[in-house]
Amino acid sequence: MKATIITIGDEILIGQIVDTNSSYIAKALDKIGIATHEMISISDDKTHILETFEKLQNKVDVVLVTGGLGPTKDDITKKTFCEYFEDTLVENEAILLHVKGIIEGFYKRPITQINKEQALVPTKAKVLFNQVGTAPGMWMEKENTVFISLPGVPYEMKYLVDNEVVPALATKFERPYIVHQTIMTYGRGESLIAEEIEEWEDNLPPFIRLAYLPSPGKVRLRLTARGTNHELLLAEMKKQVEMLDLLIHDIIVGYNEDEPIEVVLGRLLTEDNLTLSTAESCTGGKIASLLTEVPGSSKYFKGSVVSYASQAKVDVLHISEEILEKYSVVSAEITEAMALSVQQMMKTDFAIATTGNAGPNKGDSDAEIGTVFIAIATPNGVFSQEFNFGQPREKVIDRAVSKALELIYKEILKK
Amino acid sequence: MKATIITIGDEILIGQIVDTNSSYIAKALDKIGIATHEMISISDDKTHILETFEKLQNKVDVVLVTGGLGPTKDDITKKTFCEYFEDTLVENEAILLHVKGIIEGFYKRPITQINKEQALVPTKAKVLFNQVGTAPGMWMEKENTVFISLPGVPYEMKYLVDNEVVPALATKFERPYIVHQTIMTYGRGESLIAEEIEEWEDNLPPFIRLAYLPSPGKVRLRLTARGTNHELLLAEMKKQVEMLDLLIHDIIVGYNEDEPIEVVLGRLLTEDNLTLSTAESCTGGKIASLLTEVPGSSKYFKGSVVSYASQAKVDVLHISEEILEKYSVVSAEITEAMALSVQQMMKTDFAIATTGNAGPNKGDSDAEIGTVFIAIATPNGVFSQEFNFGQPREKVIDRAVSKALELIYKEILKK
Secondary structure: OEEEEEEEOHHHHOOOOOOOHHHHHHHHHHHOOOEEEEEEEEOOOHHHHHHHHHHHOOOOOEEEEEOOOOOOOOOOHHHHHHHHOOOOEEEOHHHHHHHHHHHHHHOOOOOOHHHHHOOEEEOOOEEEOOOOOOOOEEEEEEOOEEEEEEOOOHHHHHHHHHHHHHHHHHHHOOOOEEEEEEEEEEOOOHHHHHHHOHHHHHOOOOOEEEEEEEEOOEEEEEEEEEEOOHHHHHHHHHHHHHHHHHHHHHHEEEOOOOOOHHHHHHHHHHHOOOOEEEEEOOOOOHHHHHHHOOOOHHHOEEEEEEOOOHHHHHHOOOOOHHHHHHOOOOOHHHHHHHHHHHHHHOOOOEEEEEEEOOOOOOOOOOOOOOEEEEEEEEOOEEEEEEEEOOOOHHHHHHHHHHHHHHHHHHHHHHO | OEEEEEEEOHHHHOOOOOOOHHHHHHHHHHHOOOEEEEEEEEOOOHHHHHHHHHHHOOOOOEEEEEOOOOOOOOOOHHHHHHHHOOOOEEEOHHHHHHHHHHHHHHOOOOOOHHHHHOOEEEOOOEEEOOOOOOOOEEEEEEOOEEEEEEOOOHHHHHHHHHHHHHHHHHHHOOOOEEEEEEEEEEOOOHHHHHHHOHHHHHOOOOOEEEEEEEEOOEEEEEEEEEEOOHHHHHHHHHHHHHHHHHHHHHHEEEOOOOOOHHHHHHHHHHHHOOOEEEEEOOOOOHHHHHHHOOOOHHHOEEEEEEEOOHHHHHHOOOOOHHHHHHOOOOOHHHHHHHHHHHHHHOOOOEEEEEEEOOOOOOOOOOOOOOEEEEEEEEOOEEEEEEEEOOOOHHHHHHHHHHHHHHHHHHHHHHO
């Protein structure tokens, strides 16, 4: 049961936008046991698309195409589908009404010719109705391959994948069992972990594979088991994860790949009815924005003071000028003072504070580029740690954010 | 002059991570006139990689491979290169010293066996020396195709692309001219723009192509000209952009694809020596973190108060309880009060404030999900606007962030 995901668009091939759709689709397919064999990005060129379709015809069971369904002239997927399936476009009444509704109701303007054309679909296509946008999805079959076309706008694509594509594929195809288990670890490097679990890894059964997914400050370990006996897969996976936990218990923060640390943290805080605030300098509000991306975060996250300028540390966080002069803005003392101050201002149980120099140039302090201080204020006091996250700027900020989340997470676990 | 970019890793094919490397590489190649024909993501499977190499051999000039060079067991790219080039691995002295330096110097621990293995490279490979990491890049040639292998860690890949790959490719190949011009527009939808510029678009010369790149709240228009006469391309591009500017001048914010609005805004503020702060509720600090991602932002961005909880609006922004009760937390009055308050606290010329309900559930207010108020405080006063950005949560936050940046940008242009 194999699928190929195709994303269409010159903007992808010149690197102007990053393709996030393929990843979302692959994850959804994987959950129902459909393996993505390849992801391919190709240009808005009809010949190129047709050649690719022909290569895949009868080689894979499903071809999912995103992009090229928008309202504008550079969208050619629909015409290409017509040519490949020797079909013609007809106006779909239901879609036309829907498009009218969105344009006239939501955008409060009359429908344009270009909008009208979105209601055209190939006669042989099964329409995948797009409730959240104006571009319809299409399902067409040729011999042993299903070709599915979806709009490129991420939330429209997601809506159709979740509500139309996945249910339809799950009904049409018999699928093998795939069991994944991700182990989220924080604060230790890939190669060190590999050394520690080498013997365990060497003794994994052949139907279970391990992958390392390193990113700044954290490594995800992913186990994948494939087979026909679902119970066996689940049992063996459970056993292997328990063995692994014995080896690296100290760095494991969670087991759900859909649960980054900010989500796990949010659940802990909600359960224990605890609250959190942040005072951010070098991370510039990124910790706050990550925390608030989690639905329901208003239960435990009260807010943040982004004191990017030194003066803001005085004016908003009431750090005294003296201690700012005595210690540098990038110092343990100032970071701890910031954490205590925001904890008090926001009336929260815990607070995180960051200061540092992310580069490329030195800022208000003469701290080395890459230097970051992270302070954690708890109901019992405050502590801080110094780090050097190297370069470049993006890496320093990202590592500071994940390290801060790791420190607060471990602190809250202690309670 | 065609290239294919291959990313290797099961984690990509199951949708666990999004491939951002291909996009970076494609952009770098495009700048030196090398067109990316396809991007392909395949599994960590040796046979699959070998098959893909064979298909591409002599079909494209360059094959760039990322991933599968890390220190751990699931990395098989190096072995696969050896097999494809009928070669063997030998220890590279310089790389070994470099790896030792990083592990012992930076991580302060003895080098492990797994680290040592990173110094192994195929005998026929030209080593692309990785100054910023432990996995070396490789350049190997077979008949008419160059195969380049790069580590998957983004900042290591970027270092090698910028410092080794691009210079080497630029020297080796003669390349056609490609001229791109991106026009950044804010605040109008794709299909409306298309209507307005339809006649202009229909009359574009055949060697210039237009693409629409919509994202929440903004549309990028990209013109691409290809040919052998560089002067002609530049002249025609200039002419077409001037004609376009006459048609949609009111929504154009910039012309540099590498300059999102936060960068353009930053330059304007720096030039006029103006300062900015934000008070964020529904955007949760995302405006601040976007602004501070720009190097040098400390010159003009002073900080932010993320008053996520209503109480924080009282405690930190000193919004009186009365007016909070009189008007809802999601209202023009409160948003304007937040903007004025943070402007004063941070002593800035301008301030942005956001309140709203991003969903999925209603928060401290009974405002409809998707409702967002954005206020702009200027040296002369304050104003606000109400929006409904629909659903889901991620879209509401993203659209609120880009709309806020658009409003402040236009305000500062007026000065």
